Amino acid sequence: MQISERLRSIKPSLTLSVNSRALELKAQGINVTSLAVGEPDFPTPKHICDAAKVAIDANFCRYTAVPGIPELRKAAGDYFGRTYGVAVPPESIIIGAGGKHCLYNFIQATINPGDEVLIPAPYWLSYPDMVELAGGVPVSVYAGADLGFKVTTAMLEAKTTDKTRLLILNSPSNPSGAVYTEAEFASIMRWALDRGLFVLSDEIYDQLVFAPARMSSAIPWFQKYPEQVAVLNGTSKSYAMTGWRIGYLAASAQLVKAMSALQGHSTSSICSISQKAALAALEGPTDYLATMREAFCRRRDMAMEIIGGWGKAICPTPDGAFYLFVDVHQYYNDSVSNSTELCTRLLDKAHVAVVPGAAFGDDNCIRFSYAVADDVLADALARVGAVLAELG
Ligand SMILES: Cc1ncc(COP(=O)(O)O)c(C=O)c1O
Secondary structure (H helix, E strand, C coil), X not given: CCCCHHHHCCXXXXXXXXXXXXXXXXXXXXXXXXXXXXXXXXXXXHHHHHHHHHHHHCCCCXXXXXXXXXXXXXXXXXXXXXXHCCCCCHHHEEEECCHHHHHHHHHHHHCCCCCEEEEEEXXXXXXXXXXXXXXCEEXXXXXXXXHCCCCCHHHHHHCCCCCEEEEEEECCCCXXXXXXXXXXXXXXXHHXXXXXXXXXXXXXXCCCECCCCCCCCCHHHHHHCCCCEEEXXXXXXXXXXXXXXXXXXXXXXXXXXXXXXXXXXXXXXXXXXXXXXXXXXXHCCCHHHHHHHHHHHHHHHHHXXXXXCCCCCECXXXXXCCEEEEECHHHCCCCCCXXXXXXXXXXXXXXXXXXXXXXXXXXXXXXXXXXXXXXXXXXXXXXXXXXXXXXX
């Protein structure tokens, strides 16, 4: 069977080699600590699991409407109203099998072959591949550790051509945890909208912002410019529901219809039970969010202190998500000359799995997730520090 030309452009995941090496070590009985995970280490709250059980017992087990059950579309729209002061009508919300699925369908629905898409780097690794799968051209706009991993309008302007169609923003960011301030966010939005671009704001980590930093959402911009702005969110990160696969996207009703038509020919509707669970997440108590945020903030502070002691590592303090993106290029030498080689070394010598920055468009860095228990994190970082010290 042939593999389509389309799929040949997809790059194999850079994390794969580190993962397979980690599995080899585990098979040898070596206790490998993974700081590579992209999901909260907290369980899904009980009231959400209970809602799913109730749905099963009520045999809520049929196909649902393709863009989502009406009450979940409404709850997602109300979430935006509660959180950002602008409720989004249900016909402007589509439910997908995770934020990733919503984003994939959004790009398929908006990007024509040859369209250029501005992607601030470091970026979440799926963006460029999704753009390429739609025949678009990902254009990365790089801002390193010295800039706090945040781009400016001047940097975006420099990469804009008459083919530029879309800008993808992601604050808080995976992998850097960077959060744009209100002023930074507003100036980028204003620039993009004046330029006539579409903006997709990926806000999947919006509940994981650490005070005094504050979340800036594109929802108020969506209200004013519904034809140009779309906002992605979901239950994976905020509600510790990665496996349930529920995401949602706010866009114009016309675009939601187009995405729904595409969804109707791929997944059809989204898992009925998960939709009921997500409804409980969005409508139920949220006190556990503060507990989760507090734990992440505490771990971030502890990790920053340890990393600060390494000497040659540079890590701007992340204001959100649960990642540290650490610039380690000053440790590179003849034997370890890039982020992938360094991650392999850390796995072999420190028995700690982390993700090479090259996967996110920044080979100077490596990404640590701190979605692990405090003592596990402290122990793993100490071992990483020892290996780095050996490098010089
Ligand atoms: C920046 C970003 N956007 C979107 C997603 C998609 O998450 P999910 O498909 O689990 O909703 C992720 C998950 O890692 C992410 O890091």
